[in-house]
Amino acid sequence: MIRSAPERPEDILDLVTESVIVRGLDGRIRLWNDMSETIYGWRRENALGRPLHGLLHSHHPLTIAGIESLLAEKGVWEGELTRSTADGREVRIETRWIMRRDDHGRPVDIVETGRDMTHFPELELETRLNTHRYRNLFQAMAASFWELDFSLVRRMIEDLVNDGVRDLRAYLAAHPDFIRRAMAATHVIDVNEKTVQLFGAQGRAQLRGMNVAPFWPCASEYIYAQALVAAFESRPHYIAETKVATLDGREIDVIFTVCWPTEHKGRGSVLVGIIDISEQVAARAALERIRAELAHAARVSILGELVASIAHEVNQPLAAIATNGEAGLRWLARPEPDVEEVRMLTGRMVADARRAADIIARIRGMAAKRAPEPTLMSLNGLIEEAMLFLRHERQAHDVALTLDLAPDLPPLRADRTQVQQVVVNLAVNAMQAMNQAGSPERALKVRTRPAGPATLLCEMEDSGPGIPPDHLERLFDSFFTTKESGLGIGLSICRSIIEAHGGEIRAANLPGGACFSFTLPAGPAPADHAAIVE
């Protein structure tokens, strides 16, 4: 159809296949194009000057006032409205509103474009609806969002499959260079404002079209690889904690999620969400440091318990030195001094003095004895906390932990730090034993139960090599160790702590490992408030 050139600039709008309406801040219609007439059935002369929402009975689940305030805030709004036409039909309008402003940023009017979606098939409508929701979310979220073009990488993976690769995980392990190539083939389609801010970019335009390789530090490559594997295995999403690099050269701790929305599959795009958790990670690291310091402090204070056995250990070489010395003096006191004998004795004295010095070196720096401070507590809670402390060691040694903690256990009356040290020591020993023996199945079981009216029992079982029968009775002696760098004081500390609390500690062998158990006295019932006050 050929039309004559439009007289007024607005007349161009009559060529547009969408309804275009401009309304003032008072809501009254200022511009009404041909398509608006077609869709709503009101002629221009009847529409101009009338309040838009009154004329068309606009309706939205958030209320019109609600979306107008969103518009005032963001300057743009997109969504779906229900309206009535001049002849009373209900229509569904997909619409986009833009607030126009003057040079001083003051709002002037609102431009609306709209399309009649009434006769669109439901399914497509649903998709469009999602697109709006998604677009609004994408911009509004406080997290960094990325839409990435993944189609090249999909093709690279398809090529691998065609070449017979079935296990992508194994393939990536053997060909780590593939990961960087895949990164270089993943391009940014769009990002939100939060991304610009978080990654220190100049603007969204700078990020669009970039490949993602610069954002992945080497140490985080395996996360990208795992995301590839997740895609390969058709999992709908993948989430992990990792570090990413920013454009201004920082590395930040983030939670990284990626999902492959079904409606984006055809386009080969993926959605990535990134949440900055550097503050949480810093707080966690500080906590870890405090934990290590506390554990050290606890260890040091418990060494006070050891003074008696250390004195014993040091006494032995000192007694030997004194005895050898006296024997030497006797040989020298003879009319014909036996130099050979004295030389031998002196040699032994030197060796014994070294032994004493070694023992002292081992205990150097240990702190003075601290009086135990008994309080009332839950044994189960204490064990759970201790196991939490050992989380890292457990993961490092691939140990499966089972807690079988009796409910309704009476409270324990003990020095919390000391008992915790016992639990930690036993668990560390068990993990070391399983590790040293290379046990394929590494299971640690901690059980609690009442043992008698006022006694609590804790058992710790491992699936390690167990204890040779002739070691059983020496285990708890100080400085007994079978480890190259072992101190051999762990169990002797445990014993002195448990015995100081009036309990007992035992070691035994099970069919598939060792079992250490200890008893401790229960405190008064929790109803005894006076006793709980610390």
Add this chain to the structure above:
Amino acid sequence: MMLRVICGHVQEDFRVPDDILISVIDDDESLCLAMVGLIRSFGYRASGHGSAEAFLRSGEMARARCIVTDIHMAGLNGLELKQLLDEQECHVPVIMMTARTEEALLMRARESGALCLLQKPFPADALIGWIDKALAT
């Protein structure tokens, strides 16, 4: 263990009888050696054992004139050894030693029928004094 027999010129301040055997039992090797050396410097024969079991195996029970034993040892401890000797009607005097200080243990040692209990570390004279007493009985 190298044993040098002292013979020939007998000095008056030396109680020469090197046919008198004294058995020392201590699981601390260097202390055991030192005590053997000390006893020998007094002119007695002495032999050392790392455990009560080793002593029993050695067959010295019948020959020893005095047994000097530590209390706290792996395996059979000093108190149990004394009990075993009593059961076998072996009346060799026993000198016990310990580095421990727990009152209950000391009580049990005193009640065991041992000649005496020496607390480590002790002066050499104390040991020799008790050995002399043991040999006099």
